[in-house]
Ligand code: ADP
């Protein structure tokens with residue numbers, strides 16, 4: 421393992437005798453007397469790394485005259501983000517906390533702190549110590565009077581140990597973070613997959629349904645039309661005219677209903693991609709004009725329609741598909757404007773900085789409630805009364821636009837209005 425980067429390691433000396441502070445200063449800082457001799461000895465013990473005057477671990481020393489001050493310094497150092505690696509703590513420091521108690525308090529502030537308890541007398545037996553402090557790998561005992569080399573050796577070894585301990589903690593935290601991130605990404609991918617599978621299953625079912633309904637529907641419609649035509653030409657006695665007209669009326673109602681079913685089936689077919697339109701170069705502006713004229717019936721008199729059209733390059737898609745998208749958005753806007761004073765729709769066409777073509781359909785209608793925003797593109801989601809909306813419009817738009825490599829998004833304020841924005845990739849080359 422490579423050695424961690426060397427910066428000065430902080431050591432705290434807690435002793436009620438300031439002469440002892442001086443001893444530690446001499447032993448552990450290079451400027452102290454006799455330090456050359458110590459350096460030489462150390463280099464023998466630790467190998468070439470610790471040549472005299474080399475840049476091995478440098479110690480930064482702080483001193484405390486009592487247990488309380490020592491604990492406070494440990495706490496402050498943690499707060500500053502520059503914790504101590506090691507503390508030399510005198511066992512006997514009357515009248516305050518003794519070394520054992522001080523150590524216990526210091527570990528509450530900083531768990532990794534390495535501690536050397538210094539004792540001149542047999543104040544505590546080893547058994548007593550381990551009962552009070554637990555058998556801790558963070559603790560060593562040093563008997564007074566000190567041997568300078570022993571002190572330096574301890575300082576080096578324990579600071580190194582502290583450094584490795586911290587590195588392993590950091591590694592552990594990194595690993596935990598990585599696991600957390602991966603788990604989250606996996607959960608998101610799963611949710612997306614599930615959603616896609618749901619839509620696909622729904623698409624398959626709808627396609628099957630549309631196929632089954634289409635056939636009987638077409639002969640219901642053609643037969644109804646046949647009956648209506650037949651009734652009109654049927655000679656009947658004067659008293660039968662009323663009955664004939666009633667029957668004709670009933671048939672025409674039935675035709676309207678059947679035609680509505682036919683439209684829904686057609687929508688479902690598009691949603692289920694039964695009829696995938698061909699791709700071609702599309703002039704978006706022209707398609708928008710076509711959609712506007714198709715929507716004319718739904719646009720009530722007095723509605724102000726503003727065209728905010730800019731020059732845009734052609735896009736690669738299908739005229740039919742995009743026409744359906746714009747038509748749906750315009751009709752939805754018109755519905756949202758029902759009963760509004762000064763109704764207004766703005767149609768925007770512009771080229772964005774990222775090269776995509778943006779189509780905007782903005783209205784000053786009723787707006788969309790926040791809790792509905794996330795469900796708009798779901799098939800069959802509608803807030804319109806039964807018989808009015810099928811809830812397929814926006815899911816069809818979403819399908820068409822995303823299949824072209826585009827995006828559709830909505831921005832709405834309840835009571836003020838809504839903007840739908842369709843982003844289409846520009847056609848750089850056919851088939852791209
Ligand atoms: P439908 O129009 O048949 O209800 P859509 O998929 O087209 O189905 O729209 C789903 C719902 O989204 C609508 O019922 C309506 O609540 C909401 N919506 C769509 N466009 C607008 C709009 N411009 N303003 C307000 N609400 C809208």
Ligand code: MG
Pocket residue numbers: 748751752809813814
């Ligand atoms: Mg709609």
